[in-house]
Amino acid sequence: MPAWMDQLRFAFQPVVNLATGSVAALEILARPEDGEGGFDILGSAHRCPDLDAELAALAVRDAARQETMLPLHVNVFAATVAELPSLTSLGKAVRDVGRRTWEITLDIGGPFTHVPHRALLEAVAGLRDEGYRICADGVGDGDLPLRLLGELTPDLVKLDRSLCAGLATDRGRRAAVAAMRQLCEQVGGLLAIEGVETERQYAAARAAGVQLAQGHLFAPPARRAAVDVYLPAERPPQSRGPAPYSPPSGPPVAQFLQPAAMLPMSASAGAVRSHLTGFPGVSGVLLVDTDGVPVRAIDRDRFLLSLSGRYGHALYADRPALRLADRPRTVGADATAWQVLDLIADGERDRTGDDVAVVDERGRCMGVVHLADIVRALAESRVEEAARLNPLTRLPGSDAVNGEVDRRIAEGRAFALSWLDVDGFKQVNDGAGFAAGDELIRAVGRTLAEVAAREPGARVGHIGGDDFLVLTGPEALAPFAAAVLDVTWSAGGRPVTLSLATVDCPPGSVRGHREAAAALAPLKQAAKALPGASWVVGRPGTERTEIRRGGAARVPPPAGPTGTGTAGMAGTEGAGGLRSRL
Numbered sequence: 001m002p003a004w005m006d007q008l009r010f011a012f013q014p015v016v017n018l019a020t021g022s023v024a025a026l027e028i029l030a031r032p033e034d035g036e037g038g039f040d041i042l043g044s045a046h047r048c049p050d051l052d053a054e055l056a057a058l059a060v061r062d063a064a065r066q067e068t069m070l071p072l073h074v075n076v077f078a079a080t081v082a083e084l085p086s087l088t089s090l091g092k093a094v095r096d097v098g099r100r101t102w103e104i105t106l107d108i109g110g111p112f113t114h115v116p117h118r119a120l121l122e123a124v125a126g127l128r129d130e131g132y133r134i135c136a137d138g139v140g141d142g143d144l145p146l147r148l149l150g151e152l153t154p155d156l157v158k159l160d161r162s163l164c165a166g167l168a169t170d171r172g173r174r175a176a177v178a179a180m181r182q183l184c185e186q187v188g189g190l191l192a193i194e195g196v197e198t199e200r201q202y203a204a205a206r207a208a209g210v211q212l213a214q215g216h217l218f219a220p221p222a223r224r225a226a227v228d229v230y231l232p233a234e235r236p237p238q239s240r241g242p243a244p245y246s247p248p249s250g251p252p253v254a255q256f257l258q259p260a261a262m263l264p265m266s267a268s269a270g271a272v273r274s275h276l277t278g279f280p281g282v283s284g285v286l287l288v289d290t291d292g293v294p295v296r297a298i299d300r301d302r303f304l305l306s307l308s309g310r311y312g313h314a315l316y317a318d319r320p321a322l323r324l325a326d327r328p329r330t331v332g333a334d335a336t337a338w339q340v341l342d343l344i345a346d347g348e349r350d351r352t353g354d355d356v357a358v359v360d361e362r363g364r365c366m367g368v369v370h371l372a373d374i375v376r377a378l379a380e381s382r383v384e385e386a387a388r389l390n391p392l393t394r395l396p397g398s399d400a401v402n403g404e405v406d407r408r409i410a411e412g413r414a415f416a417l418s419w420l421d422v423d424g425f426k427q428v429n430d431g432a433g434f435a436a437g438d439e440l441i442r443a444v445g446r447t448l449a450e451v452a453a454r455e456p457g458a459r460v461g462h463i464g465g466d467d468f469l470v471l472t473g474p475e476a477l478a479p480f481a482a483a484v485l486d487v488t489w490s491a492g493g494r495p496v497t498l499s500l501a502t503v504d505c506p507p508g509s510v511r512g513h514r515e516a517a518a519a520l521a522p523l524k525q526a527a528k529a530l531p532g533a534s535w536v537v538g539r540p541g542t543e544r545t546e547i548r549r550g551g552a553a554r555v556p557p558p559a560g561p562t563g564t565g566t567a568g569m570a571g572t573e574g575a576g577g578l579r580s581r582l
Helices: 003-007 035-047 049-064 078-083 088-096 117-130 146-152 161-165 171-187 199-207 269-278 300-307 312-316 337-345 371-387 398-410 425-432 434-454 478-485 513-528
Strands: 008-017 023-032 072-077 104-109 133-139 156-159 190-193 262-264 284-288 294-299 330-332 356-359 365-369 415-422 459-464 467-472 489-491 494-496 498-505 534-538 545-549
Touching: 008 049, 023 035, 023 049, 035 049, 049 072, 049 078, 049 088, 072 078, 078 104, 078 117, 117 133, 117 146, 133 146, 146 171, 156 171, 161 171, 161 190, 161 199, 171 190, 171 398, 262 269, 269 284, 269 300, 284 300, 284 365, 294 300, 294 356, 330 337, 337 356, 337 371, 365 371, 398 415, 398 459, 398 467, 398 513, 415 425, 415 434, 415 513, 425 434, 425 494, 434 459, 434 467, 434 478, 434 489, 478 498, 478 534, 478 545, 498 513, 513 534
Parallel strands: 023 072, 072 104, 104 133, 133 156, 156 190, 262 284, 330 356, 498 534
Antiparallel strands: 008 023, 284 294, 356 365, 415 467, 415 498, 459 467, 489 494, 534 545
């Protein structure tokens, strides 16, 4: 055994799933036994890929002594991956200890500057084919180019602890974390952060959309793998400002991923029983083939009940566990929480509580999700969503539309943002009464919601009073305009008209929802100046406008990307846009 091995020990730190509060994996950290010698070893790994790969292999072998089923995170330098694409010594260690490659996440860290990018990308593709999961480590405080990060399409982006330090108070850092969350959603990965030391940082991380976290708040690195971690007793409140984006179909199922207990499909019933009794927290076992594809699923309670019968042990103990197994329920890694619920609802009633296996594009098991975690998360999201709804129309407020506007801008998508309101609404209330005014607003809200339900990608918001926002694609506002402008409205028997203003925003024309709102404000003033039902359309930064409803009138140019707009709209978003004439 090389002498330097005597100077090195390994510590384990939990990677915590912030959605479920459970330990999702263990990161293995090399720690020097004495300061100087250990530092020389780790420093040498920067310069010697063979040594770095050997350290990764030793980490896996050391983890085998922990008797844990949790997936492992193993650190390697980018230069090592590029120069030793097969990581032979690591692969041998994984096989020798009875692990599977899909239980190993490679935390690939910098420096990246002098690493040949093509070689790195080809090596990562090969390792992913073997089953390893890929993590881009230390993002935010290194030299990893954004272009390379996107090309890596990592399964996990792990943010450096320096971003966590001021996350609760620094708006710029929160914006950087939110941008990384959007990148992860686009490439199908998860977002993690290191260095969570306080409950305030924990709350800020959750509010920013972080899904996995490490830090001394949960558990420090230790020679023995932590079984339990600390979590604040109550879920922290969302931070002020727009809520994190959540797609209409629900959060991604990968957010709730738990380690799966897997045994070969040839395992006997006795082996499964030993596994279940040895790990009381395991709710079931997946029997997988040699590629890690689930073949059968075993539910803990039904299985143990079968063996506990009068002749159960004698009948089944030495026979294949397949006899007591069911067909596995699986979903892809890109599935949503609602799709999991649909799968469970369509299945057999007595299997409602069974785990659902999450598989990659090749059908290999990545982990399982528990029904309780899915239901709890969806219930919480519904409570939060309800708190943001306008009590009169049950439509979301400006935050939801603002977030979607910013999302489309970040993705480089064209959109149209529209502002709809009732002409002379104060006079309507004064003349017909507040009850009649409220009923009118409810009717307008219902109409907009009905049209939005038929138009993919449309968003409707009620920002208060008689003001509504509509967000659509540039060609999709015609149904909204027809529904609100080509019909007769009344309140308490008094005729009422509506005004609609739209700013058509091509990619790059605005930098955020505030600039879109500023460009929309003068168009609204122009629409209000026209008699009867009116509709005015314009673009940011141009004087060209178009009157699509109402009498002829001069329309002032909308504010450009640097315009300030009115104070009242600076914090709201507009909706719907259009190009088609009615």
